[in-house]
Amino acid sequence: MTDWKVFFDGILTERDLKINEPMSRHTTYGIGGPADVFVTPQTEEQLIEILRKADAEGIAVTVIGGGSNTLVSDKGIRGITICMNRMKQEMTCEGEWITASGGTGTGTVARFAEKNSLKGFEWAVGIPGTVCGAVFMNANGYGSQMKRVVEEVYAITRDGKEKKTYGWDDLHYGDSDSVFMHNGDIIVGVKLHLSPGNPEEIKREMTEHQISRRTKQPLEKRSAGTMYLRPPGYHVGPMIKDCGLIGFSIGDAQVSTKHPDFVVNNGHASCQEILDVLHEVQKRIMEKYHVHVPLDVRIIGEGVQQER
Numbered sequence: 070m071t072d073w074k075v076f077f078d079g080i081l082t083e084r085d086l087k088i089n090e091p092m093s094r095h096t097t098y099g100i101g102g103p104a105d106v107f108v109t110p111q112t113e114e115q116l117i118e119i120l121r122k123a124d125a126e127g128i129a130v131t132v133i134g135g136g137s138n139t140l141v142s143d144k145g146i147r148g149i150t151i152c153m154n155r156m157k158q159e160m161t162c163e164g165e166w167i168t169a170s171g172g173t174g175t176g177t178v179a180r181f182a183e184k185n186s187l188k189g190f191e192w193a194v195g196i197p198g199t200v201c202g203a204v205f206m207n208a209n210g211y212g213s214q215m216k217r218v219v220e221e222v223y224a225i226t227r228d229g230k231e232k233k234t235y236g237w238d239d240l241h242y243g244d245s246d247s248v249f250m251h252n253g254d255i256i257v258g259v260k261l262h263l264s265p266g267n268p269e270e271i272k273r274e275m276t277e278h279q280i281s282r283r284t285k286q287p288l289e290k291r292s293a294g295t296m297y298l299r300p301p302g303y304h305v306g307p308m309i310k311d312c313g314l315i316g317f318s319i320g321d322a323q324v325s326t327k328h329p330d331f332v333v334n335n336g337h338a339s340c341q342e343i344l345d346v347l348h349e350v351q352k353r354i355m356e357k358y359h360v361h362v363p364l365d366v367r368i369i370g371e372g373v374q375q376e377r
């Protein structure tokens with residue numbers, strides 16, 4: 070058994086380290102069993118030291134940002150869970166380029182772009198979580214996606230030994246896919262390339278998106294956003310509706326009655342209940358339409374595995 074206080078001695082203060090920390094406190098779903106140890110580094114130096122030491126001692130490391138696209142197992146997470154959203158938040162604007170680092174929120178970056186009269190990131194204004202999480206997921210909305218605005222990404226390898234700069238071509242962006250889903254590097258910053266815009270128009274577009282989200286999405290309930298990837302040529306929402314699955318529930322996990330692509334937590338849903346609802350939706354759509362609907366949520370922790 071690792072003595073975590075000894076392990077992190079000289080790297081983190083006790084305030085930045087929680088043992089047996091329920092992950093339900095750190096996911097927008099409010100779901101997830103205990104992380105053996107949950108840490109919130111604030112500097113790149115701390116992050117690098119943690120990664121190097123974990124690598125040297127063969128301890129598993131899991132990374133989260135704002136936990137807004139993550140479903141954590143009921144058994145929790147073994148090893149070290151690094152939460153990036155307390156990393157020092159810095160943003161700069163030079164001409165058409167915005168650089169944002171650490172735990173900066175995606176919405177905060179969108180507002181910063183507005184303040185600097187730059188357009189191209191209005192769609193991201195209501196997306197929860199960190200901009201580094203959005204880079205990882207290739208977050209998208211209102212016809213755009215990170216892929217269209219990211220110019221460079223700054224990362225640290227999982228063993229903490231190397232700092233890397235990724236150009237656009239290196240990111241291998243796909244539908245909710247990026248190189249980081251395959252190589253495990255930890256993203257610490259991003260440079261976006263936007264274009265000059267009219268501040269009033271930027272603001273108006275953001276307001277429209279915010280209203281649209283409030284009207285269409287079940288923001289009053291806990292969730293991790295939309296749960297499925299769209300198979301080419303299909304729309305998932307209408308298929309869910311057609312299968313009679315609106316409001317379908319197992320325990321406190323329910324297909325949203327407001328937006329069928331969301332599976333909400335009505336109170337005390339477990340990870341397993343959310344997965345059971347997702348699998349039932351996949352099964353019923355397969356039976357009716359003979360198409361596989363992949364999942365668009367990150368599934369992490371003991372006893373579960375990433376599915377698509």
Ligand SMILES: Cc1cc2nc3c(=O)[nH]c(=O)nc-3n(C[C@H](O)[C@H](O)[C@H](O)COP(=O)(O)OP(=O)(O)OC[C@H]3O[C@@H](n4cnc5c(N)ncnc54)[C@H](O)[C@@H]3O)c2cc1C
Pocket residue numbers: 097131132133134135136137138139153175195196197198199200201202203204205206207208209210249254255256257286288292293294295367
């Ligand atoms: C109400 C609601 C609305 C949403 N609307 C949208 C939407 O319009 N469009 C959209 O695309 N998504 C949406 N989402 C999903 C989610 O907010 C985004 O995918 C978001 O970008 C995830 O960021 P995060 O920091 O919360 O990532 P997390 O959920 O913490 O992590 C997601 C994945 O990224 C990895 N990760 C996070 N940070 C890093 C890092 N620094 N380095 C390496 N890996 C990292 C994690 O390991 C995990 O696999 C919504 C979610 C909710 C709850």
